[in-house]
Structures are given as structure tokens and as C-alpha cells.
Amino acid sequence: MTDLVTEVRAMLGPKRWLCARVPCYLPALDLLGLDLKALVAAGLDMVNASSHYFTTQQHDLAAIRKMTLGATLYFELCHTLWKGDKVQAGYDVFPFRRATPEHLQTSAHLAYARGADGISLFNFAYYRQHGQGDGRGQFGEPPFPAVKELRDPQALAQKSQHWFLAPGWRSPGAKPLPLPRKMEPGKPAKFTLDLAPPTGGWQGVAKLRIQADRSLTGQTWTASLDGTILEPTQDVSEPYPVPYPSMLAKSDELRAWLVPAPLLCPGKNSVEVTATADEVTSVLFVDLAVRG
Helix, strand or coil, rough: CHHHHHHHHHHHHCCCCCCCEECCCCCCCCCCCCCCHHHHCCCCCCCECCCCCCCCCCCCHHHHHCCHHHHHHEEEEEEEEEEEECCCCCCCCCEEEEECHHHHHHHHHHHHHHCCEEEEEHHHHHCCCCCCCCCCCCCCCCCCCHHHHHCCHHHCCCEEEEEEEEECCCCCCCCCCCEEEECCCCCCCCEEEEEEECCCCCCCCEEEEECCCCCCCCEEEEEEEECCEEEEEECCCCCCCCCCCCCCCCHEEEEEEEEEHHCCEEEEEEEEEEEECCCEEEEEEEEEECCC
16 A cells, blocks of 8 residues: 555655545554555655544544654544434435534544644535435535534634544444443443543533433433542433434433533543443443533
């Protein structure tokens, strides 16, 4: 692959930018034979780090930044966080959990904090009606007002934040995805959120939620953040407006806890969730909302 980049660089000459779209996970780079440091030395001008098809906040961008010194580094965002089961046989028949403005802005804020120079967009036309089948959620225009701010790290650092863990896209060589996670009764499950603070630090009280694959009525769940037990709340509502209501959980499939801002720290935050029910349940989605 390094030889290929060397040949293409020679064909293009010195005045044309040479860019490569690469995985945002280190194991996937190795699987594809991509030595980013060598590729940059061979003449790669720009690296576009991608999770393949979905927006994610779980990546190795900080390590990729170190490998690509001397080149411009972009991070790719997509129209969706994860997809559901097919609604019928065929192609393009999936429902999607579409990315909201807060998902996109928070993901871009994290990317800049981990060393990205800019943001790229992929499949953004798919906010609009496409594919086949009913029951795929409400379509609409891409969130253009939010997109305009993705180029401005200072503006993003002042926004309300919406952190999340989602099943994502299972591309070859990607990290083992944290979700879905089968919950064994009484056994804690750990999730890691990589957080970047806003300008002036986090303020107030955040809300942590988990979404399960079935009703949690009658079940008791507990949660902690870096070892501190969190206070449960009955407010399991969406923290921000959702322009594209697809694959949202029913209220009885959600649990939520309050997180005082002083508990949050830059970098890795460890969330531990325990279900005391006798039934085996899977966690499908985890999010943390911090209003600006």
C-alpha cells in the first residue's frame, strides 16, 4: 500500500492533494496493511479517518494523529449512529437511528480535541427519503444549520453535549463494539465514554440513560460513574429535540440517572451498570447529555 501511494504521488505531481479514507481503528489499519506514518512520508497530504458508515465517538483518533504528523487529518461523520433490523426483504430496507445536531456537534468536538484538523461528511443525503418499506422512521432534510458549525472548534466547545455508545457498523478489523451488551442478573457491565469538556468545563447536572431491548418494568437497575453511585431519575425523556424519530425507545425500555458535573472528567469515564432482574436483558444504547 505504501508503494501504491508512492506511485500515485509521482503520477499526480507536487501540486495536487492526495487523500486517503482510512479506518479510525488501529486494528483495522493493520489488517489492511496501512502504515500511516509511512504513507505520509510517501506523499499522502490528507487522511480522512472513518468508522466505515456510521457516526461514532469510539475511535483511535488520538493515536492516528500521532501517526499522521505532517498531513491534514479529518474525521468522518455520517447520517446515522446504528441501524435496526430489515422491515422487509431487499436492499436499503433498514430503519436508522439518525444523528441529531447534538450528536454531530459533540462528535466533532471530540474529534478536534483528539487532534483532527477538520470534519468530513458521508451519506448525508440519506436523511432524505430513500430505500423501500414502511416503518423506517421519519425522513427529512439534513441538519444544515448544525453542519455549518462543524468547521468551528471554538463554537462547538460552547454547545450542549450529547455523548453516546451505539452498536455502530461492524466493519472488518474494527474494535469489538461495546453494544449490544447482554446483561447477566446481578453482574455489573462496564462502558467507557471518552469525553472532552466544553469551554469553562461542565456545569449543572447531566443525565445518563441506558436503552434495553425489552420492557424493564419491575426491574431494579443501578449505575455508577468511576465508582460513585448515581441517583436514579424518573425522567427518561430525550434530552434534546429529535427531528428524525426513528428507533427511539419506549419509556419502559429506558433507565436514567443524574450525574453531577464535578464527577465528569476529561478523557475516559467508566460507567458501570447492574441489573438485578432475573431476566437476561441486552443494553442497546447508552447516552449522556450535558446541557450547555
